Amino acid sequence: MANPLLSASPDIVLVADPTPGATATTEIHYIAAGSGRPQVWERFGLQNWSRVPLVPPKIIRSDSNDPDIDGYFSKPMTAGQFYQVRLYHDPDINPNDHPDEPRSDAEITIASLLKSGRITPPIASQDRPPPGSPPATLIASKDNNQGGTWYRQTVTTTVPTHFFLQVGSERDFVLNAEGNQVLETVLLATNDGPE
Amino acid sequence: MDLPDPAQIAEGRALLAGNDHVAVGLVVDKDGRWETFSVPFTTQTRKVTLNFVELHIVNDGARTGDIGGRTAGFDIWVREGAETVLQHHSFGDINNFPIDDDPDPGEETEAHISLAAQGCTPVTHLTPVVNKDNHDIGILVRGLCKHTLGNNEPSANYFPASEFPDLVPTPEGAKFRFPIGREGESVVGEPLVVTAKPEVTGNEFEFTVTTNVTVEYL
Numbered sequence: 168m169a170n171p172l173l174s175a176s177p178d179i180v181l182v183a184d185p186t187p188g189a190t191a192t193t194e195i196h197y198i199a200a201g202s203g204r205p206q207v208w209e210r211f212g213l214q215n216w217s218r219v220p221l222v223p224p225k226i227i228r229s230d231s232n233d234p235d236i237d238g239y240f241s242k243p244m245t246a247g248q249f250y251q252v253r254l255y256h257d258p259d260i261n262p263n264d265h266p267d268e269p270r271s272d273a274e275i276t277i278a279s280l281l282k283s284g285r286i287t288p289p290i291a292s293q294d295r296p297p298p299g300s301p302p303a304t305l306i307a308s309k310d311n312n313q314g315g316t317w318y319r320q321t322v323t324t325t326v327p328t329h330f331f332l333q334v335g336s337e338r339d340f341v342l343n344a345e346g347n348q349v350l351e352t353v354l355l356a357t358n359d360g361p362e
Numbered sequence: 363m364d365l366p367d368p369a370q371i372a373e374g375r376a377l378l379a380g381n382d383h384v385a386v387g388l389v390v391d392k393d394g395r396w397e398t399f400s401v402p403f404t405t406q407t408r409k410v411t412l413n414f415v416e417l418h419i420v421n422d423g424a425r426t427g428d429i430g431g432r433t434a435g436f437d438i439w440v441r442e443g444a445e446t447v448l449q450h451h452s453f454g455d456i457n458n459f460p461i462d463d464d465p466d467p468g469e470e471t472e473a474h475i476s477l478a479a480q481g482c483t484p485v486t487h488l489t490p491v492v493n494k495d496n497h498d499i500g501i502l503v504r505g506l507c508k509h510t511l512g513n514n515e516p517s518a519n520y521f522p523a524s525e526f527p528d529l530v531p532t533p534e535g536a537k538f539r540f541p542i543g544r545e546g547e548s549v550v551g552e553p554l555v556v557t558a559k560p561e562v563t564g565n566e567f568e569f570t571v572t573t574n575v576t577v578e579y580l
Contacts, residue, residue: 182394246394281394305389305397315379315406315492315579316542320387328389336383 172198173254173273180279182246190243193277197254198237200272206255208262211248212329216262219252244279249329251276251312278331376542379408379579380491385507408492410499410538411439412485413551414451414477415572422463423515423567424561434461434507437526438477438571441500442483444531448487448499449511453480455509477571488580497540500532503571516562516565523561538575550576561565 175193182191199205207219219225219240226238240269244250253271260269286305307323318334379382387451422432435454451457460475462472489496503528504518516523520530538554541547551574558569 170419174386191472194500245391247390247526249390259393278388278390278396279394280390280396284393284395286395286397296578305391305395309387311385311401311403313377313403313405314544314547315408316376316540316547317544318383318385318403318405319544320385320401322389324391327393331387331388333387334377334383335382353504 171273172200172342173252173275175252175275175277178275178277180244180277181282182244182279182280185246185283188245190245191251191279192241192243194239194241195252195275196237196239197252197273199235200254200256204258206258206260208255209242209251209252212248216253242277244277245279245283246279247329249276249331250279276331278329303356305351366519372382377405378492378494378497379405380489381405381493387542408430408489409578409580410485410487410489411576412449412464412487412499412501413483413574413576414438414482415553415574417477417480417503418570418572419461419463419473420557420568420570421566422461423509423517423565425509425511429510432461432507433457433459433503433568435459436480436503436505438482439502439527440487440535441498441502442487442489443496443498445529446496449484449485451477451480453482454505456506457502457534461507461538498532498537499540499575500536500538501556501571501573502527502530502532502536503556503569504568505558505569509566515562515565515567517558517560517567517569519556519558521561523558538579548578552576 174196177193180191182189182194185310197205205221205296207215207221209219211217223235225240226234227240229236229238231237242250243268252275254273255271257269262271286303291327305324305326307325309320309322311318311320313319320332322330324330379553384487385403387399387401388396390396417436427476433456435456436452439447439450440449459471461475462469465472487499502518503521504516504520504523507515507517509515518527519536520527520533536556537554541549554573554575556571558571560567
């Protein structure tokens, strides 16, 4: 999810502690898109966007020593959350009023996963858990098709989920900080509800 | 990027036709349990058909001192990418091919010239793998009209009009804007109109060329 103006490290947060409410932290770095003061907005899930105050203590450091040029701030996340940040240059833009127009100068989406929560679908029916236990798989079915300039993916899940989809060529894959292969460029994201 | 569900959010660029891709999906439930999948796929191949429709004389460039009717010759090039020529049509005759921006009744074909009648056959082009170097399809046009006194007058949709466009990159205004997305990427007979203007300030010879563009993905 690398972007020259907005980046997160890590861009997929892994929460090691399975205790409910336990968090792990990502660090956001923004860089002003032009000569004006950067305008940074954030939200969890599909909540309203909130403006990020670009002053200490929220901004913990700046490569240029000027938060109006660039800055870092951290965000603790519990497992299962997704967090979005947008960067604008126009101080009059409120993404709550105009979600998609004009486009932000940059946007990132960070998912938070339980490190031990990876689900591998059972292969044999006898591996399925007894009734009443959590579903053994999140993905019930999926389908895809494509044209010349687009790709479509549908996923049906057994419980409400956030859904992230990245599309790229194989050369776009990079290793992230955790050593997982991810696509460098996000083309599609997200769907936060059950299908 | 087109999406099947209004709840989904689009980001980023369109895909290029005829290329191998991988889609990587991640679903996460409220407790942070997660599952991934990956799908290799190839986008469909792009086929473009250009039908040359009409050359319209906007201004025949007549000057004081010109004797007799106006005449001109024309060239049309189909470009792929910045400089590759897919097709070159040349027609007219600077000494004998009549043009007129205000023709007499019955002579309307001197203002609205059928390109099919001038031998401009359709061009069909399949691009197996579209990349940034061959993505654009463009039309370059050039005309040269005769003057009795002084130099003959060139007009083109590139600069300088006095030269053939061998080393001139395809201008933005000469390119067809390919639609993208699930609902609109394929088009039938979408007009591409390019306008040739004189190179020299004060000259007036001007014309348009209309080409209908059909885009299919196979």
